[in-house]
Each structure stands twice: as structure tokens, then as C-alpha cells.
Amino acid sequence: MIKINYNRHFIDKKDINSVVSSLKSDYLTKGPKINEFEKALKIKFKAKYCSLVSNGTAALHLTGIALGWKKNDIILSSPITFLAGPNSVVYSNARPDFVDIDEKTYNISIHELEKKILKLKLLKKKIKAVIATDYAGQPCDWKNLRKLANRHKFTLINDNCHSIGAKYFNNLGYASKYADVVIHSYHAIKNITTGEGGAIFSKNKKFINKINSLKSHGLEKIQSKNGLNSTWPYQMLNLGFNYRITDFQCALGISQLKKLEKFVIKRNQIAKIYRKNLSNIKNLTLPHIEPNISHAYHLFPIKVNFKNIKISKETILRKFRKYNINLQVHYFPVHLQPFYKKKFNFRQNSFPCAENFYKSTLSLPIYYNLKKKEINKIASILKKLIK
Numbered sequence: 521m522i523k524i525n526y527n528r529h530f531i532d533k534k535d536i537n538s539v540v541s542s543l544k545s546d547y548l549t550k551g552p553k554i555n556e557f558e559k560a561l562k563i564k565f566k567a568k569y570c571s572l573v574s575n576g577t578a579a580l581h582l583t584g585i586a587l588g589w590k591k592n593d594i595i596l597s598s599p600i601t602f603l604a605g606p607n608s609v610v611y612s613n614a615r616p617d618f619v620d621i622d623e624k625t626y627n628i629s630i631h632e633l634e635k636k637i638l639k640l641k642l643l644k645k646k647i648k649a650v651i652a653t654d655y656a657g658q659p660c661d662w663k664n665l666r667k668l669a670n671r672h673k674f675t676l677i678n679d680n681c682h683s684i685g686a687k688y689f690n691n692l693g694y695a696s697k698y699a700d701v702v703i704h705s706y707h708a709i710k711n712i713t714t715g716e717g718g719a720i721f722s723k724n725k726k727f728i729n730k731i732n733s734l735k736s737h738g739l740e741k742i743q744s745k746n747g748l749n750s751t752w753p754y755q756m757l758n759l760g761f762n763y764r765i766t767d768f769q770c771a772l773g774i775s776q777l778k779k780l781e782k783f784v785i786k787r788n789q790i791a792k793i794y795r796k797n798l799s800n801i802k803n804l805t806l807p808h809i810e811p812n813i814s815h816a817y818h819l820f821p822i823k824v825n826f827k828n829i830k831i832s833k834e835t836i837l838r839k840f841r842k843y844n845i846n847l848q849v850h851y852f853p854v855h856l857q858p859f860y861k862k863k864f865n866f867r868q869n870s871f872p873c874a875e876n877f878y879k880s881t882l883s884l885p886i887y888y889n890l891k892k893k894e895i896n897k898i899a900s901i902l903k904k905l906i907k
């Protein structure tokens with residue numbers, strides 16, 4: 521049995537009480553906790569509108585549909601992200617494409633993005649949207665992303681699933697300030713959880729109304745012609761889905777959100793202990809943090825020069841498993857997934873920084889309940905293996 525995973529939820533008595541009281545109420549599915557959680561999220565993250573859905577993937581899927589992506593629309597993201605972002609482009613029959621990462625932050629490279637936009641312009645092609653992931657908990661260069669979005673008129677989406685609780689220029693609400701659409705996941709290993717769950721934030725009321733309809737089969741409340749309410753005033757105007765979240769999940773979310781600051785502080789303390797143990801070690805690179813960033817440390821990705829140390833990543837993963845410690849790799853570059861290679865003809869060496877990053881990266885365990893003794897043990901095993 522794995523005792524230490526790369527990430528883990530933390531549930532306390534208050535969370536349990538909150539869920540139990542919701543389970544004892546009249547509402548299991550659509551009920552008051554959904555509105556209450558949406559309101560709390562909007563206040564916390566300074567967002568104008570919010571719609572909760574069943575998971576982060578559903579949030580991305582609905583975003584593509586509500587924005588009207590269609591065949592030949594080009595949507596860019598970095599290859600070092602979770603599959604759900606690029607997959608949401610494929611669900612809409614649009615064209616996913618990629619931009620290499622910044623070597624230091626592992627986020628989408630602004631320089632490469634600009635190059636890509638100009639290259640596509642020469643081919644008389646225009647990009648429709650960029651989905652930028654705040655990888656591992658570090659916000660992207662949002663000031664420059666916004667400038668590019670304004671200049672080239674594309675929709676800017678922040679896949680904020682790793683960075684819940686991060687700050688950019690001291691602003692917890694940075695994601696909704698700079699992006700047109702912001703996506704959260706509250707999956708069990710995220711910085712706060714509802715088990716499965718997700719949210720979409722936007723400044724655009726019409727867009728959020730559309731999402732609210734699409735997450736519930738495309739049904740919309742119709743005003744009758746004579747002004748009188750009919751007994752069942754709903755009509756299906758678009759093809760929608762059942763991507764609703766439940767009331768008791770939101771009861772958990774409300775309680776978890778109150779602990780977000782505490783969770784993020786602890787993740788930063790763990791990162792500090794790793795840094796103390798692992799700084800200035802040959803063949804090892806720790807995460808770089810840009811100025812004006814407060815990291816949410818959803819992940820602690822390190823880079824190991826496997827060529828120099830002459831043992832493979834697989835060997836390190838296997839040796840750690842012998843100690844019941846499960847490291848992870850985030851991520852296998854999306855463009856090299858067999859599906860993407862086959863369907864869209866992506867090739868090796870197209871995004872060299874992302875591919876090199878994948879070859880060298882490992883994510884060390886980081887979560888609220890990880891003990892100092894365990895962190896020191898992980899660091900000491902790693903040091904022995906790579907020296």
C-alpha cells in the first residue's frame with residue numbers, strides 16, 4: 521500500500537459536519553449550497569459570475585461549446601498541461617495546437633506564443649483562444665498574455681486548476697482580472713476539494729447564462745408571450761449535458777474554501793523544507809519562482825539530469841515505491857500522446873523545451889498533512905539516489 525502519495529486531500533470534522541448536515545436537508549442535488557458556494561467563490565476570487573459544474577473537464581468542455589468553437593478554429597495551449605484542456609478543443613471539433621513552455625517557469629512561453637501568432641498570420645490563420653495553465657501553482661505572465669489577447673483579439677482562458685490560492689502582484693483574484701474565462705477543478709488532489717467538482721468564472725453574464733443552461737441539458741426558462749408563467753416554462757434551445765454538481769459536494773466546498781489560506785501556507789512551508797534540504801545539489805533543479813508571485817504549490821516539480829547521474833527516472837520511481845512513496849510525473853507532453861500524434865500529425869521535437877522538461881521532471885509529494893519527518897525522508901532518499 522502506498523503511504524505517501526504525491527498529493528492528498530485533507531478533510532476535518534468541520535467538513536464532515538457540513539456534508540452531513542447537507543445530507544440531512546431536503547436537497548441532495550440542486551439546492552441552496554450551490555448558490556452559497558458560488559457566492560463564496562466569487563467573493564474570494566473577486567469574480568463577477570461563477571457557475572459550478574461536475575468537474576474541471578466539464579468546465580472546459582462547456583467553455584468551448586459556449587464560446588462557439590468550431591471546425592478550423594485554432595486554440596493554443598502548452599503541451600505541459602493536463603489533457604482536459606486540449607481535449608475540450610477536440611470535443612468542439614476545433615483544432616488544438618501548442619506553444620512551447622518557458623524554460624524557467626514551465627508555463628506557456630510568451631515569446632513562443634508571439635512567434636506562433638505571427639507565423640499563423642502569415643498563413644492567413646487566426647487563433648480563436650489560448651488556454652494558459654498556471655502550472656504547478658505558479659501564475660503565468662498574465663500581464664503580457666492580456667496584452668497579446670487584446671492586440672490579436674483572442675479569448676484568454678486561465679486553466680487555474682493548479683493555482684487555486686496563488687497570488688499575482690499580491691492579488692488572489694488575478695485570474696479573473698486578466699483572463700476572460702477561468703477554470704477550477706476541485707478534484708480530490710487539488711488545493712481544495714469537493715471530491716469531483718469544477719467551476720467556470722467570467723465577467724460576461726450572457727456567457728455564464730449559456731453555461732448554466734448547457735450544464736443542465738440546454739434547458740432555458742422561457743417567458744411566455746402573455747406574460748403569465750406557464751406550469752413548466754423550460755425549453756431546450758441547445759444540445760446540453762448533465763454536468764451539474766450536487767448540493768452536498770458544495771457543502772464540502774464551502775467548508776474547504778475557508779481553509780484555503782491555511783492549506784496554501786502549509787504547502788509553502790513544505791516547499792521551504794524541500795528547498796532547505798535540496799538546494800545547491802548537482803544535477804538537481806528546484807522550481808524557479810518569478811518575482812511578484814505567491815505560489816500555490818499544487819505540485820513541487822523538480823528536474824533531474826538523468827544523463828549525468830546515469831540512473832533512469834523509472835528506477836527512481838521504483839526505488840521510492842519500495843519506501844511506499846508514490847512520486848508522479850506532470851506531464852507527458854500532450855502533443856506526443858498517441859491520439860494527438862495520429863489525429864493531428866504532431867511530431868517529436870516540435871516543442872523541445874516541453875519535451876526536455878518531461879524527460880527530466882518528477883513531482884515530489886506535497887500536501888497539507890505531510891509531516892516534516894516524511895519530507896526530510898523523501899529529500900534524503902532523493903539525495904542518496906542522485907549523488
Ligand SMILES: Cc1ncc(COP(=O)(O)O)c(C=O)c1O
Pocket residue numbers: 575576577578601602604605653679681682704705706707716717718
Ligand atoms: C491543469 C488541469 N486542468 C484540468 C483538469 C481537469 O479537472 P477534473 O479532474 O476536475 O476534470 C485538471 C485535473 O486534474 C488539471 O490538473
